[in-house]
Amino acid sequence: MKKIPWEVRLGVGLMLGAVVFHYIHYLIFRDWHHVFIYLLGDIAFLPVEVLFVILIIERLLARREKKMVMEKLNMVIDTFFAQIGTRLLRLLTIFDPDLPARQEHLNIQNSWGKSDYREAFHYVESLPVNLLLDKNNRTRLPELRQFLVKERDFLVRLLENPILLEQETFTELLWAVFHLGDELSWRISLENLPEPDYEHLAGDLTRAYRLMLREWLSFMQNLQSSYPFLFSLAVRTNPYSQNNQVVISDSGKIGSK
Secondary structure (H helix, E strand, O other), X not given: OOOOOHHHHHHHHHHHHHHHHHHHHHHHHOOHHHHHHHHHHHHHHHHHHHHHHHHHHHHHHXXXXXXXXXXXXXXXXXXXXXXXXXXXXXXXXXXOOOHXXXXXXXXXXXXXXXXXXXXXXXXXXXXXXXXXXXXXXXXXXXXXXXXXXXXXXXXXXXXXXXXXXXXXXXXXXXXXXXXXXXXXXXXXXXXXXXXXXXXHHHHHHHHHHHXXXXXXXXXXHXXXXXXXXXXXXXXXOOXXXXXXXXXXXXXXXXXXX
């Protein structure tokens, strides 16, 4: 025998409850006219109550749920950059011919405000990104491959997180990084490859780098507003800082020891 859904059973129970209470009302007052007046009055207000629930309560609940989802998503993105994102970005800058210009525009400081981030986002979106593999930096490809292979399981766990369905751009970034790791790991040797193959790898590097730049800026801006103590370390490890030192000197300034 097919089990009756709990929603149907609940609905039937509530309807029977309403009938019972109306019958009790009649037994006390012996006035069906009075019962029907209240019944019709309740039915008349039902559309207003439905409207109130749909437009106000449901919207408030949806907004709260969306806020919770975004908070969880930001935690996932923060975890990505804390675990591998910042280090990966630093490795990718090795192949960036425009690194000096980017250091000038992306050297995030504790004093940055909304206008600074707005200018940085505009710079990232307007300037073309093209990483190059030349004879000087090709020797760093094995280091990049080793790093991505080591963090492959971490990337897989991130991709399995259903919360990422809410953020297509970050998911696209993860797939780009994952694909870059596959491309590098499938080559037995990264030395003396044909030039077309180096150009293909440069395209994969560029795709991951371009997607990561904007996500990294959003990550830094979110850290500054939500987690100042994490932002302090992120500033000191900024891949685009020319003098980034993790150790803080006695004077309160960043220095080396």
